Amino acid sequence: MTVYTDRDLGEVAFMHDIRAFIDWLSYHPTCDEISRALVMEYMAPVGACCARIGRLHADDSLEFLGEYGFDAGQAKQTFPSEVWRSWENDEALIALGKNSEPWNPTKNLLMIQLRERGAVHGYLVIRFSHPVADTASVEEIARNYAVALGLYLSLAHEPGAGGSRNVIERIETGSDQLTPRQISILRGMVEGKTNHELANELGFSVSTIRHETMRIYQALSVSDRKEAAKKALSLALI
Numbered sequence: 663m664t665v666y667t668d669r670d671l672g673e674v675a676f677m678h679d680i681r682a683f684i685d686w687l688s689y690h691p692t693c694d695e696i697s698r699a700l701v702m703e704y705m706a707p708v709g710a711c712c713a714r715i716g717r718l719h720a721d722d723s724l725e726f727l728g729e730y731g732f733d734a735g736q737a738k739q740t741f742p743s744e745v746w747r748s749w750e751n752d753e754a755l756i757a758l759g760k761n762s763e764p765w766n767p768t769k770n771l772l773m774i775q776l777r778e779r780g781a782v783h784g785y786l787v788i789r790f791s792h793p794v795a796d797t798a799s800v801e802e803i804a805r806n807y808a809v810a811l812g813l814y815l816s817l818a819h820e821p822g823a824g825g826s827r828n829v830i831e832r833i834e835t836g837s838d839q840l841t842p843r844q845i846s847i848l849r850g851m852v853e854g855k856t857n858h859e860l861a862n863e864l865g866f867s868v869s870t871i872r873h874e875t876m877r878i879y880q881a882l883s884v885s886d887r888k889e890a891a892k893k894a895l896s897l898a899l900i
Contacts, residue, residue, distance in 0.1 A: 679704055680806055686842040687814045689899060693728025696811065699842055701730050704807060705788060708800045712789035714753075717815065718782060722747075727815075731789070753787055764801065769793040774804055776812035786811060840899070844878050847871060848899065851878075852891045 683704055691699070697713040705713070712731030716724055722743035746754060752766035756773040764773050770793045776784035786808045794800050840848070843864070850860040857871045864871075875887070884890045893899075 680810070682842060683807060684810050686845060687810060689845060690818070694730065695728070695840075697728045697730035700788065700807060703842060705804065708803065709790045709792055709794070710788050711791040712787075714787040715776075715784065715811070715815075716787070717776075717784040727784075753785070757785060765794075765797055769795075769797055772797075772801060772804055774801075774808040776808060776815060778812065778816040784812070784815060840878065840881055844874050844881070845899070847874050848878055848890060848894050851875075851887050852894055854891075 683699075686699070687696075693715045697715055700713045701710045712729070714729040714732055715727045717727050718724055719740075723740050724743075724746045725740040726738065728738075747758065752761075752771050753773055755761050756764055756766065761767075764775075765771065770790045772788045772790075772794075774786045774788075775782045776786055786804070788804055790800075843866075846864055847860055850863070855863070857868050857875070860866075860871050861868045866874075875890075878890055879885060882890055882893050884893055
């Protein structure tokens, strides 16, 4: 019989989270949704409070594709090379190599490069509510998510007539606020599972399933499980 240590079990749980994240990316979430999920679910156990995804274009301009938690509200803006390279904030200093490591001096902000064919094509920035003590472990966790995110952005990117452009855009369906948990519950609705069955399968309480179900109804503008399942299939959300 194999005996697992606490560390082994922790690594198994983490790999499960990574697989869940990759599976969720197959539903083509927006970058705002990805930022939110990283903060609220995947990186929440290590104190993440903000996330931002940026992409470098061929002309060296920097576009903020999505963000969650930052006050600046700069998502969907593009900054010319001469503008963002003149910034003196933590993110710019790390991106420009003026910091010797991907952490800011106070160890509450981490920037990880997103790569395409070996070249840097963007950044994942994560801010934490408190300075991180075990930066090596937290950085390793974040890098695993960044690898999946970098590949996702590469596959969702195509050249346009006026240069590079990001094509991670979803038809407006009202579903842009669905979290990975809600997608899992929605999948169960399509399969005809009850709240009790979903609670046992996903490891949540029945009351949590009910609460999330109501949020799904609101996001999809439907009033019951049958309508939610029908809309999920028609929009190819599942």
